[in-house]
Amino acid sequence: MSTEQAGPPTGAGPAPGGGGAPPDAAVPAGAPLAAAAPAGRRGGELAYFALRNGKLVAGLVIVLFFLLVGLFAPMLLPHGPNEYDIGPQGAPPSAELWLGTTRFGQDVYAQFVHGLRSTFLVGLLGGGVAFAVGMVVGFVAGYRGGWVDEVLNMITNVVLVLPTLAVLIIVAAYLQARGVAVQSLFIGLTSWPWAARSIRAQTFSLSSRDFVDLARLSGRSSWKIIFRDIAPNMSSYLFMTFILLFGGAVLIAAGLDFIGLGPTDGTSLGLMMNQAVNWGALQLGMWWWFVPPGLGITAIVGALYVMNVGLDEVFNPKLRET
Amino acid sequence: MSLKVRDLRVYYRTLAGDVKALDGADFELADGEITGLVGESGSGKSTLGKSLIKLDGRMRYVSGTVELDGAELPVRDSARMNDFRFREVSLIPQYAMSAMNPTRKVGRMIADLLESRGERFRALRPELVRRLELVGLGEQVLGRYPIELSGGMKQRTVMVLSTLLDPSLLIADEVTSALDVSNQRAVAETLAGFRDRGFVKSMIFVTHDVALVNQIADTITVMYAGRLAEKGPAKTVVNSPRHPYTRMLISALPEVGVSHGERRLSGIPGSPPALLDPPAGCRFRDRCPLAFDKCEQEPPFAEVEPDHSVACWKA
Numbered sequence: 001m002s003t004e005q006a007g008p009p010t011g012a013g014p015a016p017g018g019g020g021a022p023p024d025a026a027v028p029a030g031a032p033l034a035a036a037a038p039a040g041r042r043g044g045e046l047a048y049f050a051l052r053n054g055k056l057v058a059g060l061v062i063v064l065f066f067l068l069v070g071l072f073a074p075m076l077l078p079h080g081p082n083e084y085d086i087g088p089q090g091a092p093p094s095a096e097l098w099l100g101t102t103r104f105g106q107d108v109y110a111q112f113v114h115g116l117r118s119t120f121l122v123g124l125l126g127g128g129v130a131f132a133v134g135m136v137v138g139f140v141a142g143y144r145g146g147w148v149d150e151v152l153n154m155i156t157n158v159v160l161v162l163p164t165l166a167v168l169i170i171v172a173a174y175l176q177a178r179g180v181a182v183q184s185l186f187i188g189l190t191s192w193p194w195a196a197r198s199i200r201a202q203t204f205s206l207s208s209r210d211f212v213d214l215a216r217l218s219g220r221s222s223w224k225i226i227f228r229d230i231a232p233n234m235s236s237y238l239f240m241t242f243i244l245l246f247g248g249a250v251l252i253a254a255g256l257d258f259i260g261l262g263p264t265d266g267t268s269l270g271l272m273m274n275q276a277v278n279w280g281a282l283q284l285g286m287w288w289w290f291v292p293p294g295l296g297i298t299a300i301v302g303a304l305y306v307m308n309v310g311l312d313e314v315f316n317p318k319l320r321e322t
Numbered sequence: 323m324s325l326k327v328r329d330l331r332v333y334y335r336t337l338a339g340d341v342k343a344l345d346g347a348d349f350e351l352a353d354g355e356i357t358g359l360v361g362e363s364g365s366g367k368s369t370l371g372k373s374l375i376k377l378d379g380r381m382r383y384v385s386g387t388v389e390l391d392g393a394e395l396p397v398r399d400s401a402r403m404n405d406f407r408f409r410e411v412s413l414i415p416q417y418a419m420s421a422m423n424p425t426r427k428v429g430r431m432i433a434d435l436l437e438s439r440g441e442r443f444r445a446l447r448p449e450l451v452r453r454l455e456l457v458g459l460g461e462q463v464l465g466r467y468p469i470e471l472s473g474g475m476k477q478r479t480v481m482v483l484s485t486l487l488d489p490s491l492l493i494a495d496e497v498t499s500a501l502d503v504s505n506q507r508a509v510a511e512t513l514a515g516f517r518d519r520g521f522v523k524s525m526i527f528v529t530h531d532v533a534l535v536n537q538i539a540d541t542i543t544v545m546y547a548g549r550l551a552e553k554g555p556a557k558t559v560v561n562s563p564r565h566p567y568t569r570m571l572i573s574a575l576p577e578v579g580v581s582h583g584e585r586r587l588s589g590i591p592g593s594p595p596a597l598l599d600p601p602a603g604c605r606f607r608d609r610c611p612l613a614f615d616k617c618e619q620e621p622p623f624a625e626v627e628p629d630h631s632v633a634c635w636k637a
Binding site: 209215216218219220221224228229232233 | 439
């Protein structure tokens with residue numbers, strides 16, 4: 001997302017080191033303004049504040065932990081998540097089976113780590129699709145204005161007021177084979193409107209800025225103006241939008257799974273909770289069946305939101321505490 | 323004659339109707355001429371400047387022709403104007419200090435602009451560096467972000483950029499309004515230097531500041547309520563203005579070395595007419611001490627002596 005470091009040779013002078021001239025090296029690393037940092041070190045400055053931001057680091061650690069578990073733990077397991085009679089039925093957590101078993105003798109730990117995988121997949125795909133659609137619609141509507149904006153805004157508003165959950169339930173119910181990918185696609189296609197609206201608003205305000213006006217005067221194409229002049233100036237905003245969409249997609253997927261419209265060919269954290277409730281885990285006090293998936297979803301989405309707040313502080317000098 | 327503008331009318335579209343911000347501009351600019359375009363806010367001077375290079379979305383071209391170096395400028399057709407922008411007509415915007423993308427290095431941003439004009443940055447780079455040095459900037463500004471430059475440096479960078487392709491006509495739109503007095507003078511002199519070196523052929527210097535214009539401009543053009551009131555050599559307009567508006571405008575300016583302790587500077591009573599539905603005839607009529615019956619008809623912008631035109635029946 002940052003275009004700073006990738007300057008072509010045309011930009012930098014022939015002088016060694018190009019960007020920052022020697023006198024600028026005197027600027028202290030912790031200078032409060034992004035402005036004060038020498039040219040080539042803007043990324044370094046962001047990293048400086050990022051590493052010192054407790055919220056960001058804590059959120060990142062939690063998310064990375066679950067991501068790594070989701071990625072690698074399934075590989076280390078000898079059996080799949082839905083295989084029966086891995087252990088005794090309904091056994092509590094033990095040294096061999098860390099999270100116990102379900103009423104069918106399935107390994108809860110195996111389901112959990114596979115579920116983490118699909119949770120990240122849904123977040124990445126669903127959030128990614130919503131982000132892409134939201135960006136295109138938001139940029140075009142905000143930059144073009146006029147009737148293009150009217151039409152796109154109307155579509156955005158229509159999708160925004162659709163009872164999303166009802167639509168997803170109907171769609172999910174009609175699809176015969178449901179996979180994580182299809183589920184993510186539908187989540188992505190219904191959750192983009194707010195992103196589009198906020199990107200549109202940002203684009204509106206940025207496209208009235210002077211440097212965009214000058215770029216227009218030079219006859220540059222609209223796409224170049226959008227991606228070179230407008231988008232880089234809201235890159236932190238875009239990044240945070242993606243994080244929120246990611247978290248949102250995970251939550252919607254969990255909700256769908258929980259009411260039994262999850263993937264038919266695998267497992268997910270929401271599906272685990274669905275089964276736990278369906279087979280009386282609550283009444284039987286089998287907490288190891290429903291607590292881990294619930295905790296997993298809460299931890300991931302919560303950590304993403306905390307990360308988002310931390311990122312906001314990193315990108316916005318006014319919010320920095322250090 | 324490098325620039326000939328004939329009866330140029332540009333209106334602003336609003337829901338209430340057309341705001342006649344520029345209602346019939348007729349003037350010429352000689353080769354090498356710098357004209358200072360003065361007038362109060364809303365007199366249409368910025369509209370005139372902008373309409374020569376790019377009409378913005380709310381502006382509507384109504385009539386008139388613009389001829390630059392013998393070729394007609396397609397001012398109404400933004401796409402066709404593209405070929406002329408920067409090469410034939412260029413603009414130093416009012417907002418020169420914020421005209422650069424904060425996320426791109428100056429050199430890269432200039433390269434982008436040149437590339438979109440179909441020019442090769444590499445080929446132009448030596449000339450660019452030479453001109454930057456001319457305005458007191460080193461080559462290293464190209465490797466910096468705009469935020470690392472001071473306001474004056476940004477302004478000078480934009481001035482160099484705007485004139486890099488040697489345009490025939492340069493429009494400097496309120497370039498000095500955000501600067502302190504010493505910088506104003508420096509910027510104005512730099513622009514005059516550009517003309518002397520042949521970077522630009524002629525220039526329209528839009529400003530509020532009559533005193534500054536008097537120092538660098540060859541001629542002064544005064545606008546009032548969307549029309550030209552007077553155009554003539556700077557000395558003549560300042561020392562012996564013919565249009566009553568110009569006279570009152572000049573007499574409202576303080577003079578250096580003159581004590582105003584005893585008397586108050588006289589302003590011009592009243593305010594300009596609304597341009598949504600301007601009155602017929604001379605638009606200065608209501609505020610003019612010399613107004614008489616004939617002012618109900620619109621006075622022509624006529625030459626009263628060589629190179630000195632005034633739109634007033636009494637001139």
